[in-house]
Amino acid sequence: MDLGTFSLSRQDIARKCIAVLGIRGSGKSNSSKVLIEEAIKEGLPVTVIDPDAEYVELVNSLGGDVLTSKDDPLLTSSIHHKQGKSSVIDMSDWDVESFAFLFKYLTNLWELSKEERKDRIIVVEEAHEFIPQGKVSGISDVITRLALRGRKRGIGIVLISQRSAKVNKDVLTQSEIYLLHKVVHPVDLKVYREILPMKPKEVDVLVPSLGVGEAILYMEGKTQKVKFRQSPHQGYVVPASSSQVREETTI
Numbered sequence: 001m002d003l004g005t006f007s008l009s010r011q012d013i014a015r016k017c018i019a020v021l022g023i024r025g026s027g028k029s030n031s032s033k034v035l036i037e038e039a040i041k042e043g044l045p046v047t048v049i050d051p052d053a054e055y056v057e058l059v060n061s062l063g064g065d066v067l068t069s070k071d072d073p074l075l076t077s078s079i080h081h082k083q084g085k086s087s088v089i090d091m092s093d094w095d096v097e098s099f100a101f102l103f104k105y106l107t108n109l110w111e112l113s114k115e116e117r118k119d120r121i122i123v124v125e126e127a128h129e130f131i132p133q134g135k136v137s138g139i140s141d142v143i144t145r146l147a148l149r150g151r152k153r154g155i156g157i158v159l160i161s162q163r164s165a166k167v168n169k170d171v172l173t174q175s176e177i178y179l180l181h182k183v184v185h186p187v188d189l190k191v192y193r194e195i196l197p198m199k200p201k202e203v204d205v206l207v208p209s210l211g212v213g214e215a216i217l218y219m220e221g222k223t224q225k226v227k228f229r230q231s232p233h234q235g236y237v238v239p240a241s242s243s244q245v246r247e248e249t250t251i
């Protein structure tokens with residue numbers, strides 16, 4: 001899989017927990033889109049939990065289904081599991097119905113994958129909103145289960161967040177692949193220092209100097225500075241209202 005200055009195989013990413021971290025504008029979404037494109041091309045279906053509808057065009061153009069709370073979560077998850085089809089759950093309404101849909105869809109995927117193991121990657125954009133550190137909900141419970149126990153059922157997970165310190169630590173620290181984009185805040189640098197097998201001072205110098213699309217890849221005990229290629233799927237502009245709606249809704 002051609003990701004930019006580096007490549008990973010299907011085997012590298014299937015059934016793994018992958019963390020994509022970095023400040024706003026560091027390139028997380030682009031990097032995740034490149035990963036998703038390549039996974040789908042390799043026949044590895046993806047389900048994206050998408051709070052800003054940023055991945056709708058990408059998943060749709062690669063043959064996946066776009067879902068909202070108006071769809072039937074049990075029916076769609078059953079079809080997607082059976083057919084190995086990709087999907088994107090448009091959460092941009094950020095309302096009670098969207099969360100109810102997400103919970104039922106993921107819970108059903110979890111049950112179905114017990115009966116019949118099939119590879120799938122669940123991508124969680126803005127992961128700190130769904131699996132926050134120190135808070136438990138039905139959604140956080142099912143995503144945590146998928147992340148920590150999904151491997152045997154064929155399920156891998158990609159957690160994307162600009163607020164690494166706010167993502168559930170039990171899940172984040174279980175990641176097998178880290179793609180660490182630029183951060184500058186001491187709180188985030190502290191998280192990186194805990195993850196990376198580097199001297200704290202090296203982390204403090206290297207990480208804030210990363211350019212857009214550059215990241216430190218850490219897997220299997222090795223670190224490597226990489227640069228992602230640009231995804232052709234940049235098309236969607238985030239509506240200004242969606243983050244405001246999010247502030248007012250509790251899961």
Ligand SMILES: Nc1ncnc2c1ncn2[C@@H]1O[C@H](COP(=O)(O)OP(=O)(O)OP(=O)(O)O)[C@@H](O)[C@H]1O
Nearest residue numbers: 023024025026027028029030162212213228229230
């Ligand atoms: N590898 C890359 N090569 C060239 N441009 C890139 C690359 N990665 C990201 N960009 C550009 O940088 C900008 C920010 O990228 P992106 O939206 O992926 O960042 P982000 O970290 O996800 O930000 P946010 O948290 O706000 O969503 C975009 O205009 C994108 O096209």
